Amino acid sequence: MSRATEVDQLPPPIETRCGNYVYFSTKSDNGALVYCRRLADRGPDSGAEQVLLDSEKLARDQGLHLRNLLISDDNKFMGCLTAKHGGLDGHSESSSLLLYALGEAGSPKLIEVLEGVFNFVFGTSESLFYTVLDAKLRASKVMAHRIGLEQKEDIEIFDEPNHECFVDITRTKDKRFHLVNSSRLDSSKVFIFPSAHNFWQHSSKEANTQALQLVRPRQANVEYFIDHHDGEFIILTNSPKDDKASLPTAEPYPFRLVRAPTASPTSEHWEELLSVGNDELIEDVEIFKSHIMVSMKRQGQPAVYIYDHASGCRSELPLPYKGHCAVRPEPNPQFEATTVRLGFSSPVHLESVVEYDLASLKQCKSWASTPLHIDSGEYKCQRLKVPCGNVYIPMTLIHHESVELSKG
Numbered sequence: 165m166s167r168a169t170e171v172d173q174l175p176p177p178i179e180t181r182c183g184n185y186v187y188f189s190t191k192s193d194n195g196a197l198v199y200c201r202r203l204a205d206r207g208p209d210s211g212a213e214q215v216l217l218d219s220e221k222l223a224r225d226q227g228l229h230l231r232n233l234l235i236s237d238d239n240k241f242m243g244c245l246t247a248k249h250g251g252l253d254g255h256s257e258s259s260s261l262l263l264y265a266l267g268e269a270g271s272p273k274l275i276e277v278l279e280g281v282f283n284f285v286f287g288t289s290e291s292l293f294y295t296v297l298d299a300k301l302r303a304s305k306v307m308a309h310r311i312g313l314e315q316k317e318d319i320e321i322f323d324e325p326n327h328e329c330f331v332d333i334t335r336t337k338d339k340r341f342h343l344v345n346s347s348r349l350d351s352s353k354v355f356i357f358p359s360a361h362n363f364w365q366h367s368s369k370e371a372n373t374q375a376l377q378l379v380r381p382r383q384a385n386v387e388y389f390i391d392h393h394d395g396e397f398i399i400l401t402n403s404p405k406d407d408k409a410s411l412p413t414a415e416p417y418p419f420r421l422v423r424a425p426t427a428s429p430t431s432e433h434w435e436e437l438l439s440v441g442n443d444e445l446i447e448d449v450e451i452f453k454s455h456i457m458v459s460m461k462r463q464g465q466p467a468v469y470i471y472d473h474a475s476g477c478r479s480e481l482p483l484p485y486k487g488h489c490a491v492r493p494e495p496n497p498q499f500e501a502t503t504v505r506l507g508f509s510s511p512v513h514l515e516s517v518v519e520y521d522l523a524s525l526k527q528c529k530s531w532a533s534t535p536l537h538i539d540s541g542e543y544k545c546q547r548l549k550v551p552c553g554n555v556y557i558p559m560t561l562i563h564h565e566s567v568e569l570s571k572g
Contacts, residue, residue, distance in 0.1 A: 173499045175505065175531040178495050179208075183239050188213075196220030208235045216242055216264075216272055219567070226493065232261055235266075236286045237339065241311060242266055243284060243292065261294065263311065278315050285335045285342065288360050293333045293342060303331045306344055308363045308372075319363050321372050322355065336392035337451050337499045343390055344376060350416075353382040354390055356397075356429060377538060380431040385416045390429075391451040394473065397424045398456065399434060402450045410456055419446040421458065438471055449491055453500045457481075457493060464558045465547060466491040468506065470522055481525055485510045485516060488545045488560065502529055512540045512564045542566075 165417065187201045188208075198220075200213040219230045228246040235242055237559075242264040260280040264272035282303045284294035290311040295303040299300045306322040322344050324331045329346045334341065344355040355376035363372050380388060380403070388401035402419045421438040423432070438444060438458060444467070448459040456471040468481040468491065483489060485508065494505035494517060502523065508516045516532035542565050549556035561571070 169363070170304075175494075175519075175529075176208075178497065178505070180238070182235060185239050187235060187465070192218065192220055194220060196223075197230075200236075205397060205538050214269060217244060222246070227293050228260075228262075230284070234284070234286055236290075237288060238290075240266055241286070241290070242272055243283060245284060276311065278309065283332060285333055287342065289362065291363075294334055295331055300327065302327065302329075304329075306331060310364060319372060321357075321363060329353075336390070337497075338392050338453075339499075341392050343519065346382075347387075348382075350385050350387075351382050352387045354379045354388060356390065377429065379429050382441075385414070387416075389449075391449075392426070393451055393453070393456075395426050397426065397429045398422075398437065398449070398451055399424060400446065401434075403431065421446065421449060421456075438469070450493060450496055450504070451499070452502075452504070452522060453494075454502070457504055457522075459493065470525060479525055481506075481520060482527075484508055484516065484530075485513055485545065488547055489513070511560065512538075512543045512545055533568055 171322050172520055177188045177190060181204060184204050185201045186204050187199070190200060192198055196219045198215060199217045202208075202213040211500050217230070217233060222228050222230055222244075227248060229248070230244060230246055232245040233242065236386045244262040244264070245259050246262055259281055261278040261284055262274060263276040263278070265275050266272050279296065280296050282295045282297050285291055286292045287308070288344055292309050292311065294307055294309065296305050296307060298304045304324050305320055308319040308321050310317070322331065324346045326346070328348050330348075332345045332347070334343045334345065335341070340359055341356050342359050344357075346355075348352045355378050357375050357377065363375070378401075379390065379397075383403070385399070386403045388399055388403060391398045399422045401422060402417045403492045404417055405420075418440075419421050420436065420440065422434040423437040424433045424435070438456075440460065441462070444460050444462045446458060446460045450457040452474055456473070458469045458471060460467050460469070465487055466483065466489065467487075468483065469478045470481055473476045483491065488506045489510040491505040492509075494507050496504050503519050504537050505517055505519050506520060514533050516530060518527055519529040520526065521528050543562060544565055545560065545562050548559045548561055550559050
């Protein structure tokens, strides 16, 4: 069977700047990911990249499947979350965390292996945090690990006794705070602590637990997601505006975007940051140093707004294909980025990636795959509302430009 699509161009890999290094990934001849870095003052075509990890070599030599890879803030360490191939095949719940020391040249040196790790993030001062599973394969605890110490000396900083909850540890995009999220299918509860907090200065478990600040108590049908920017927390939530957190809600409210001071993140201090219309539903939020990108649906069709931190104004991003498309966020890990990538697909144009300038909202670059033997310019794609009783049903219609539509 011949290929259904013809790839015009593939976007280059996203590069992430951390200190004096730029990190990126490429693909081997067999399609396996290869993780690399180079000095920031060297160009992408300089040939001066340092290979950090070849996922194909990891699988071949050690029988390990790579689940995640992170670099410490000081560029000294690399953490690789792995699972055994074979029966586990990368789909096991619990994994091994391989810690490597990174030199300025040569291959990374394996220095530690932490067992029973489900997820992890680096901290500061040669530390990291990870979650572990209980007997029912539920992530229930968060542990703090100091690089160089044995795993048996790790400190428990959070334990969730509720067997309906699943615990995760993440970090704000500006790397100033860590977040402990205890979530259920219908609700969330988030604790925060400064990334610079030193858990090893306190000998008691109680003192370390008190370092975590609860943002909002759990409430049925209420979720919230937190990031941080320039002295305030940015929170996406579907909580009711009257904030009666002690009362269960009968059904979820629409999501809204609020802000809270860094010193007072609890829900009584939340203020509306971005108001949306009755026909708009927020789906995703991405934080950058100077902007916030808000993806939403408006009357069932995609819309993307860019909020400018300095001016407090929001502007709508012009979407390709006259908006008759599906929008997906591409990886945009760099907090200081001035551009953003979005993926699009339509019934005629298939997959494409567009890079936008956040300040001007103009397209910088684009990459697309198009159908073979089809001139997409000869086809029309439009959105219709078909009456059905007292409601209108949205319908996407695709047809050749030569077809005349009935007016009936």
